[in-house]
Amino acid sequence: MPPLSTMKAIVTEKTGGPEVLEVRAHHPVPTAGEGQLLVKNQTIGINYIDTYFRTGLYPSTKPEILGREAVGTVVGVGPGANPYNFKVGDRVAWLSTGSYAEYTAVPQAKTVKVPDELSDEDVLGSFLSGLTVLSLAKETYPVQKGDWVLLHAAAGGAGFLMTQILKSIGATVIGTAGGPEKVELVKSLGADYVIDYRSEEGKDWVKQVKEITHGRGVDVVYDSVGKDTWEGSLEAVKRKGTIVWFGNASGPVPPLPLPKLSPKCVKVARPTLFGYIETREEFEFYVNELFNLLKSGDLKVKIHKVYPLDQVAQAHSDLEGRKTTGKLLLKA
Ligand SMILES: NC(=O)c1ccc[n+]([C@@H]2O[C@H](COP(=O)([O-])OP(=O)(O)OC[C@H]3O[C@@H](n4cnc5c(N)ncnc54)[C@H](OP(=O)(O)O)[C@@H]3O)[C@@H](O)[C@H]2O)c1
Known part of the structure; x- marks a missing residue:
């Protein structure tokens, strides 16, 4: 009692x-x-x-x-x-x-x-956010060593953890973040490129992603910003790439006309953590993974x-x- x-x-x-x-x-x-x-x-x-x-x-x-x-x-x-x-x-x-x-x-x-x-x-x-980013990187789109990944809001609660997870897998990470301090923070986590998408130069972040990837685009975009970035994410992804929309920090992605996906054969996912941890077995799987990363110091x-x-x-x-x-x- x-x-x-x-x-x-x-x-x-x-x-x-x-x-x-x-x-x-x-x-x-x-x-x-x-x-x-x-x-x-x-x-x-x-x-x-x-x-x-x-x-x-x-x-x-x-x-x-x-x-x-x-x-x-x-x-x-x-x-x-x-x-x-x-x-x-x-x-x-x-x-x-x-x-x-x-x-x-x-x-x-x-x-x-x-x-x-x-x-x-x-x-x-790292609990709700860490379980989320582990499920995003393992199940929504299983990130492979060598993948090019665009991660928006990389300095935020989820982004800070996701940057580390992506680097530990061996992906090449292009992060976006608002302002020089956030950019430095994301760089300190090992992100390969960080774009300040609120700066004058960074406003055209799609062009920068294209330049960095030599015109190819990224294998996967993790986009939790939504309204302000969804169109750019669609431009920045490669042919046969994947976009994972998992949040609405700037507002929701508007209803998406499916023909927009056709020219590049793009795959789209709209996951939620609770869908990946519905059973006790799934929940414990991700919790154990997370606690081990914290205990070993591999996730800060x-x-x-x-x-x-x-x-x-x-x-x-x-x-x-x-x-x-x-x-x-x-x-x-
Ligand atoms: N699907 C799921 O199961 C799941 C689970 C956890 C989190 N999420 C999503 O992941 C995202 C991050 O969550 P969080 O709790 O870790 O928050 P957070 O990333 O710490 O905060 C949101 C960040 O989004 C960026 N942002 C861009 N445009 C914005 C705007 N117009 N207004 C406010 N912020 C804006 C800001 O970073 P900059 O200043 O760098 O742009 C801000 O710091 C959220 O969209 C959340 O819904 C989804």
Whole structure:
């Protein structure tokens, strides 16, 4: 049983800007139902998808507690089977909904114990984002050594991790990022070319990608920017290449006329992490892969800032204002 019946939580009653994220000091603590755990959250991850649910780009029922991941301590185990042997006191990481709160009732099936040697920051700097980029590089388009890859927003939460994964596979990486500091950060990860697509010169990033690839284009584009980049991504990909659209940071890709894909026989994917980790086996596969990379030091995380829970609106403004690199976290 949790020590309290009420908790601090961020409740969103309606869609809108960061101001709709309301701090509530006395929200009811949920109860763990069958197949669930009650977790006292310590550290909470902020993901761009949280902004889509806040603005209504992705529909959801309001009022709602946003947030899809946290690390915390199990304080209650729901009734029924407990196939993964969770117990009160376990330090766990979970993926579900409702993490902008001191307590969340979460599905056991999407919860894992965290190895002692990994800090909250290691795990949440890479949990939802890291599992995503691993699935993008392994399944959506299995990247091969020698592939030419264009990665947009390479300095962001997902991009920072993806750049490292792509380089570890042996791909040649062309990253895009907004501003000289972000460019330097991406270069420091080993990216082969980095284009500042917000600079005067970088505005014609498609031309630069063509020049870098001697007119051929890239094997695959990973595009999470969407509205502002989708047409350029289609131009920058090679004949028989692949475009992976996996996010909408600038807005969604408009409905795509399929004949646009014909001239170059382009393949298109629109993946989501949860489609790759639906079963426990799939979830554990990617979590093990991620934790091993973190433990060996082969994957580094970058935390932009840890905000107190009640400063979540500021965190959303910073993320949407393109002011951040790496991952934003909240402390419950
Ligand atoms: N499909 C999935 O399962 C999945 C899972 C995780 C993440 N994602 C997607 O991956 C992307 C990255 O997520 P994240 O949480 O790691 O965020 P993030 O990359 O840290 O932040 C988004 C970045 O997008 C770039 N951007 C370009 N145009 C923008 C605009 N008009 N407004 C705001 N940002 C813009 C900015 O970098 P620059 O300043 O360098 O342009 C910004 O820092 C998001 O699109 C997210 O939806 C998808």
